[in-house]
Amino acid sequence: MGLREVIKPRLQDLVMGMMDDLRPDTIEVAEGCVLEVGFGTGRNLGLYPPGVKSVTGVDPLVTDGVAKVEERIAKAPFPVERTALRADGALPFDAGRFDTVVTTWTLCSIPDAAKALAEMRRVLKPGGRYVFIEHGRSERESTARWQDRINPIWLKIGDGCNINRKIDQLVEGGGFEMTSLDRFTGRGPSIFAALYRGVATRA
Numbered sequence: 001m002g003l004r005e006v007i008k009p010r011l012q013d014l015v016m017g018m019m020d021d022l023r024p025d026t027i028e029v030a031e032g033c034v035l036e037v038g039f040g041t042g043r044n045l046g047l048y049p050p051g052v053k054s055v056t057g058v059d060p061l062v063t064d065g066v067a068k069v070e071e072r073i074a075k076a077p078f079p080v081e082r083t084a085l086r087a088d089g090a091l092p093f094d095a096g097r098f099d100t101v102v103t104t105w106t107l108c109s110i111p112d113a114a115k116a117l118a119e120m121r122r123v124l125k126p127g128g129r130y131v132f133i134e135h136g137r138s139e140r141e142s143t144a145r146w147q148d149r150i151n152p153i154w155l156k157i158g159d160g161c162n163i164n165r166k167i168d169q170l171v172e173g174g175g176f177e178m179t180s181l182d183r184f185t186g187r188g189p190s191i192f193a194a195l196y197r198g199v200a201t202r203a
Contacts, residue, residue, distance in 0.1 A: 012061065016043055016105065019133075022186065023047050023104060026133040026197055032099025037087045037120060038106025042072040045080065056098070057082040058091065087119065088112035096125040103132045107167060109160045117174025121202055130176055130200045136167040138194035139183055147191050167196040176200035 031051035039057025063069040073080045101120045110116045138144045147164035181198040
């Protein structure tokens with residue numbers, strides 16, 4: 001294992017911890033068997049409500065042996081499975097297997113987000129929920145123009161993160177019907193802080 005593989009999960013865990021206060025209101029409606037796309041370092045595990053029976057996490061980030069991740073998995077009151085793979089390939093799950101799909105700050109960095117959403121829809125049961133919080137394109141046109149200017153550079157230095165994706169359009173284009181959507185600005189520079197929190201169902 002190279003130095004990058006050792007440092008990256010620990011650095012990601014530190015950075016993603018800055019958004020922990022926004023997680024509970026996002027995943028409080030999760031229930032049943034959950035697929036978490038962009039499992040990362042498992043920061044959502046301690047926040048799932050009692051109605052969650054299991055969590056299956058997929059993420060290309062390898063976190064085996066990272067103490068904090070192993071500890072979160074061990075403390076979870078439900079079975080946790082994790083698989084290191086990209087979400088925009090064919091997910092190794094039967095159609096309609098999951099009651100809920102969850103993403104938290106994930107769609108920005110999936111190379112083919114449309115394909116990933118199509119797979120997420122496929123494995124979600126009819127009537128199941130997709131719940132998410134993501135950052136993306138700002139509603140303010142002046143900020144959005146800056147996002148477009150900076151995105152090519154940020155894409156390279158931000159490990160594949162896009163700051164100008166229209167999250168609501170991506171979700172609806174993936175075959176989901178939005179049942180609630182909250183657009184707001186989080187902490188930090190406005191080009192990174194345009195947030196989308198929503199619940200959608202399999203259309």
